[in-house]
Amino acid sequence: MRKKVTVVGAGNVGATAAMRLAEKELADVVLVDILEDVPAGKALDLLEAAPIEKHDSAITGVSGDYSEASGSDIVIITAGIPRKPGMSRDDLLSTNMGIMKSVVKEIALVAPESILIIVSNPLDAMCHVALEASGFPKNRILGMAGVLDSARFRAFISMELNVSVENTHAFVLGGHGDTMVPLPRYSTVAGIPITELLSPEKIDALIKRTQNGGAEIVGLLKTGSAYYAPSSAAVEMAEAILKDKKKILPCAAYLEGEYGINKLFIGVPVKLGANGAEEIIEIRLSDEEEKALRHSADAVQGLVNDLKRLKG
Ligand code: APR
Numbered sequence: 001m002r003k004k005v006t007v008v009g010a011g012n013v014g015a016t017a018a019m020r021l022a023e024k025e026l027a028d029v030v031l032v033d034i035l036e037d038v039p040a041g042k043a044l045d046l047l048e049a050a051p052i053e054k055h056d057s058a059i060t061g062v063s064g065d066y067s068e069a070s071g072s073d074i075v076i077i078t079a080g081i082p083r084k085p086g087m088s089r090d091d092l093l094s095t096n097m098g099i100m101k102s103v104v105k106e107i108a109l110v111a112p113e114s115i116l117i118i119v120s121n122p123l124d125a126m127c128h129v130a131l132e133a134s135g136f137p138k139n140r141i142l143g144m145a146g147v148l149d150s151a152r153f154r155a156f157i158s159m160e161l162n163v164s165v166e167n168t169h170a171f172v173l174g175g176h177g178d179t180m181v182p183l184p185r186y187s188t189v190a191g192i193p194i195t196e197l198l199s200p201e202k203i204d205a206l207i208k209r210t211q212n213g214g215a216e217i218v219g220l221l222k223t224g225s226a227y228y229a230p231s232s233a234a235v236e237m238a239e240a241i242l243k244d245k246k247k248i249l250p251c252a253a254y255l256e257g258e259y260g261i262n263k264l265f266i267g268v269p270v271k272l273g274a275n276g277a278e279e280i281i282e283i284r285l286s287d288e289e290e291k292a293l294r295h296s297a298d299a300v301q302g303l304v305n306d307l308k309r310l311k312g
Helices: 012-023 038-053 089-110 123-134 146-161 200-211 213-221 228-242 287-311
Strands: 004-008 028-033 059-063 074-077 115-118 141-143 247-256 262-273 276-280
Touching: 004 012, 004 089, 012 028, 012 038, 012 228, 028 038, 038 059, 074 089, 074 228, 089 115, 089 123, 089 287, 115 123, 115 228, 123 141, 123 247, 123 262, 123 287, 141 262, 141 276, 146 200, 146 213, 146 228, 146 247, 146 262, 200 213, 228 247, 228 262, 247 276, 262 287
Parallel strands: 004 028, 004 074, 028 059, 074 115, 115 141
Antiparallel strands: 141 247, 247 262, 262 276
């Protein structure tokens, strides 16, 4: 039987994720948005590319009707609004919290066995909302951040050393924000740690560019945020789950004691398979790396506390 992936939010990230899922023929795809007609239009446009792209994935677009999502194996949630001028972080948090809650409640009704991949920002906080609103076990809620941040780091490493991106591997842990924790000791080119290939100053510059990766794109696009790499990252996670690959990727996962962090979503290496987050991999961190992860966890905890305050 064919797999089904629903993508909620047919905007830049959602529509591009739908395209990648279909073109890799990973599943039939349902695109859901609150906008009228737009998801149907994008789905039809994608379907009309199928004969050229040579895939037979079905793509359906619906407005506010979750019945099409019924029985989905995976739901990728990109619904939300970006921060607009004059909006405080609380405004964004509160609006996206409302959107995430309503979307997840609908999904829990029609696809109670699905695995959720959260993309909407602020990412780590939105994972908490999804966990609570769905009532799903923690292994079925994952946040997409680390794959994207690591891909950015890998792209910069490959440009710096003039080597294939395929030779690069990188781990970026922590929250999806300024406090993310790139780990140079675990970032390699053909198996060689970059600490043996680049000067500390160069590595520092690549880390800063990675931490600023989202803002760099926003600065160039002016009217929106990144979507090609974010959609690739979400689809890599979906593929690992759909194919039960047991692939270790950095994802936001709910920690209960691992890395000394309790009851918090944060980016760590996770083994992805048919059951979602099948194992949290605990790698040995230096004192400095541990301190950076703790600092990042504190920032995420601050947002989670804000969520509780906004809920009243
Ligand atoms: N239900 C369904 N869709 C919704 C809802 C809702 N309640 N509220 C908003 N949406 C839709 C919007 O109509 C829009 O089409 O979510 C879509 C968001 O798309 P974009 O504005 O293009 O944003 P995008 O660039 O795709 O980013 C989406 O991913 O990377 C994160 O920070 C980013 O939180 C943002 C999310």
